[in-house]
Amino acid sequence: MKSAVETLNPTRVRLTVEVPFEELKPSLDAAYKKINQQVSVPGFRKGKIPARVIDQRFGRGAVLEEAVNDALPKFYTDAVNEGELNPLGQPEVDITELKDGEVLAFTAEVDIRPALEIPDFSGIEVTVDAVEVTDEDVDKAVEQLRDRFASTTPVERAAAEGDVVTIDLEAKVDGEVLEDGVAQGVSYTIGSGELLDGIDEAVTGLEAGSSATFTSELKGGSAEGREAEVKADVTAVAARELPELDDDFAQMASEFDTLEELRTDSRRRLEQQNQYEQATQAQEKVLDALLELVEVPVPEKLLEDEIGTRKHNLEHHQLGQMGMDLDGYLKIQGKTAEEFDAELREQAEKGIRTQFVLDELVNREKVSVGQEELTEHLMRRAQSSGMSPDQFAQAVVEGGQVPVLVGEVARGKALALVVEAATVKDTNGEIVDMDDEDAEDAEDGQATEAAGTDGPAAGEAAAGDADAAEKATEKAAESGQAGA
Known part of the structure; x- marks a missing residue:
């Protein structure tokens, strides 16, 4: 087999493949065998019809068509591997020549992952909100708790x-x-x-x-x-x-003996929440800065598929569970259909660009994912989905989505490398230490969003397998998850 690659644009190629006819023999034999099992010819037992009789009665063309359809996937895969390509989605195949006993030639156009050059990102510097909890914040939190115990x-x-x-x-x-x-x-x-x-x-x-x-x-x-x-x-x-704000209230509403202990715990919880929000903000800003450094061409068909997947998940999973249609949602949001479509396109394009860049970093830095890391990620995803870990794991396995989760963890680790190299300061000018659990969760979330947290389908669409992702999303939705 001979193959050649023609670059049509940074995200699409045309493969030209020429196959000597003898390489079609296994598929021709399989075609005769298949036709043998499907047809009957007087004077011959089923399955024992000679090839020449099949050619005479049903035409050599039918056999060739069956053989080519059987062989094309293998020849296409061999050409992709020979060209060291990373295809996205299904190819558009055109048979250009088929001479019985001589040659099979075809072309295949397919989108590919673009080759990316990621420059030095150590100079990235972002500013995030400072972690500050005031007495008024604590008062509000305690008042909300007090309100829950109103009679x-x-x-x-x-x-x-x-x-x-x-x-x-x-x-x-x-x-x-x-x-x-x-x-x-x-x-x-x-x-x-x-x-x-x-x-x-x-x-x-x-x-x-x-x-x-x-x-x-x-x-x-x-x-x-x-x-x-x-x-x-x-x-x-x-x-x-409302109950009196005193030690009796603290004992009724919490595990603490005094109101002061309750207030101290409320302050601690607010600080943790603000630290997580700060870490998430840092991830978003570092990621945006990274994307500005890298030119990422996006295949148009992949983008359209991603937009369709996100819109489908919103309409049929998230809004459907709330008993709302898209028109009602747009009215509540105060958006026109055109504004919604424009925002959806922008989000989908950013998701694809993010995944391409982080995947390139994963490959370049040889990022690996351990079983413990995968399990921790699965636990977090299950918690956010409202499913038990066992239910979520079952949906993931049955939908063939384990590679999706592995990819999410790997991208999170790749983003962590960028954040570690970047300078993160708060609004007070203080350096923010991102080496904590909140930062890990935030990185995990950013990488998950890159794969399309409306459902795994977005990430899988970029991997060329949207159907499998869609099935997993549907399974999760049936189990009470609005988009895995």
């Missing part, structure tokens, strides 16, 4: 902000009560903003047994996005009572 007492007076009212709701559109527009016994805290727009003003000042009607845009259901006339009947009013 309610029925009152015989008009409802005011902060009260909990029990209401029956009825929504009408164009004068007709919606089938899914009736709800009874709804508990609502006035001022929380957790129900319909306009309900706070409508029920404030009402006593039990009173009602009010107001107009509001529905946020869900069969008439989502439409204006509705909503009737609210108040059946009960209760005052919320």
